[in-house]
Amino acid sequence: MDLKDLYRDVIVDHNRHPRNFREIPDADRRADGFNPLCGDKLTVFVKLDGGRISDVAFNGSGCAISIASASLLTESVKGRTIAEAEGLFSQMHQLLTRDDVEVDVSSLGKLGALSGVREFPARVKCASLCWHTLDAALHQQQQVSTE
Amino acid sequence: MNAVHAVAGSSAALDVAAIRRDFPVLERTVRGLPLSYLDNAASSQRPRAVIDAMSRYYETSHANVHRGVHTLSQEATDLFEGAREKVRRFINAKSTTEIIFVRGTTEAINLVAQSYGRPTLGPGDEILISWLEHHANIVPWQMLCQQTGATLQVAPITRSGEVDFDAFAALLSPRTKLVALAHVSNALGTIIPVSRFIAAARTRGVPVLLDGAQAVPHMTVDVQALNCDFYAFSGHKMCGPTGIGVLYGRESLLSAMPPWQGGGDMILAVSFEKTVYNGLPYKFEAGTPDIAGAIGLGAAIDYLEALGMERIAAAEHALLDYANERLATVPGLRFVGTAPDKAAVVSFTLDRVHPHDLGTILDHEGVAIRTGHHCAMPVMDFFGLPATARASFAFYNTPAEIERLVAALLTAREMLG
Numbered sequence: 171m172d173l174k175d176l177y178r179d180v181i182v183d184h185n186r187h188p189r190n191f192r193e194i195p196d197a198d199r200r201a202d203g204f205n206p207l208c209g210d211k212l213t214v215f216v217k218l219d220g221g222r223i224s225d226v227a228f229n230g231s232g233c234a235i236s237i238a239s240a241s242l243l244t245e246s247v248k249g250r251t252i253a254e255a256e257g258l259f260s261q262m263h264q265l266l267t268r269d270d271v272e273v274d275v276s277s278l279g280k281l282g283a284l285s286g287v288r289e290f291p292a293r294v295k296c297a298s299l300c301w302h303t304l305d306a307a308l309h310q311q312q313q314v315s316t317e
Numbered sequence: 318m319n320a321v322h323a324v325a326g327s328s329a330a331l332d333v334a335a336i337r338r339d340f341p342v343l344e345r346t347v348r349g350l351p352l353s354y355l356d357n358a359a360s361s362q363r364p365r366a367v368i369d370a371m372s373r374y375y376e377t378s379h380a381n382v383h384r385g386v387h388t389l390s391q392e393a394t395d396l397f398e399g400a401r402e403k404v405r406r407f408i409n410a411k412s413t414t415e416i417i418f419v420r421g422t423t424e425a426i427n428l429v430a431q432s433y434g435r436p437t438l439g440p441g442d443e444i445l446i447s448w449l450e451h452h453a454n455i456v457p458w459q460m461l462c463q464q465t466g467a468t469l470q471v472a473p474i475t476r477s478g479e480v481d482f483d484a485f486a487a488l489l490s491p492r493t494k495l496v497a498l499a500h501v502s503n504a505l506g507t508i509i510p511v512s513r514f515i516a517a518a519r520t521r522g523v524p525v526l527l528d529g530a531q532a533v534p535h536m537t538v539d540v541q542a543l544n545c546d547f548y549a550f551s552g553h554k555m556c557g558p559t560g561i562g563v564l565y566g567r568e569s570l571l572s573a574m575p576p577w578q579g580g581g582d583m584i585l586a587v588s589f590e591k592t593v594y595n596g597l598p599y600k601f602e603a604g605t606p607d608i609a610g611a612i613g614l615g616a617a618i619d620y621l622e623a624l625g626m627e628r629i630a631a632a633e634h635a636l637l638d639y640a641n642e643r644l645a646t647v648p649g650l651r652f653v654g655t656a657p658d659k660a661a662v663v664s665f666t667l668d669r670v671h672p673h674d675l676g677t678i679l680d681h682e683g684v685a686i687r688t689g690h691h692c693a694m695p696v697m698d699f700f701g702l703p704a705t706a707r708a709s710f711a712f713y714n715t716p717a718e719i720e721r722l723v724a725a726l727l728t729a730r731e732m733l734g
Contacts, residue, residue, distance in 0.1 A: 173681045207689060233672075
């Protein structure tokens, strides 16, 4: 397994220049995510328009995988319905944790760049933290921890 | 040939190449590269002598201890109690009655909290620790405070990662009933000048527990010279097995303490009306102990003593100096914990590269370090960091391994910085 499979160019770019890295002061939903193992802390903000995510952003601190994953998340769920975002969450969960399930990476767009994470079990929680946090926000839970 | 024999009796520096051959795991590769194991503060590796002592025991002499009159039980008891005597000598305790085998440092501290602290502390009493402590020297005291109504006081640290002695002394009061301090900080490597702290506490009649998990593997420890009341350490950080550790306790305190756990071996006579407890140290060793673990720990002590604790300390200090000098050349690297007196532990951050990414990238270069909060979250909070990277050296490490660490850090910087 090459390191470049984990730290692909898309991931390095999103870590250096995270997209939607900001607070949404009047967010309809927000949740905090925490990974006690490595100290990653993220807050995800969601603005809803009917059943659709009209804006989504995050802030916090974390490793390259968690920051890039959160940045990619914001790009991929913006404009989607809650149901679509939850569908993506489920696909991402499979992509990150199940090597016995074929995931159609092409349907995931840039999120497919995270497919290498599966080969680094210690890093799966880094990539999934933002998704669990988004899920918590959409279900109006305040906090989520990967432990 | 065992490296111990190669150098025994000589005052020369350690023969590291020969020592490395004593450690089977150092021959393995990680991701196709030789292993550079720089995570010794989390757990050290074991020499063949320790592994063999445990295997030999299981192959030839295993039976339960202190129970049978048959040959194997006697052999097992002799080996187990022989290990206790090795521990006593190693830390210069007065008597083997003061050496209690436990699972590790964590269990030793919990034993003191529950057996010494719980019956004696009450509302208004205080336990004094420092900001540098490992969670194992924080949480048992918090639990004790919840149980007794006592309060936890925390002596602050300085930006260099030293415990502020004046602030510590100011926190000592008639309410202070116990002081618990690290001897060496696991997160930063700071060697705490404990004699001064112990003297200040004991002149006020306050007993002192030292968490020696990081100290015992790297320096000569003499509990009588230290004049501490309790000293806790683990086997696995000093080339011994996991699952075994030691609580040293001053006999006058241990005698007065009630048993912590009940069961076999800690009793003299049991009836449904009344149980008579066994004497020290067995009063605190309920159930069949980790016999093989104790024997392995004894073998680890033999190994370390043959090398010589002073030579081990000198070798590790040389590695620390070399690492400090070489790591200082890495752009964007910041040392966390810069006390003048340190064990061979270097905690650091690298600008724009998160410690967790460093851990993964370094592993790809065959270099094993610890990244994270090192079970010392208050220390991380003090420095405003979520985590650090920590390289920690043992006497079997080499300058070449430090060069590989430096090269891997430059790679990480290139990839993510």
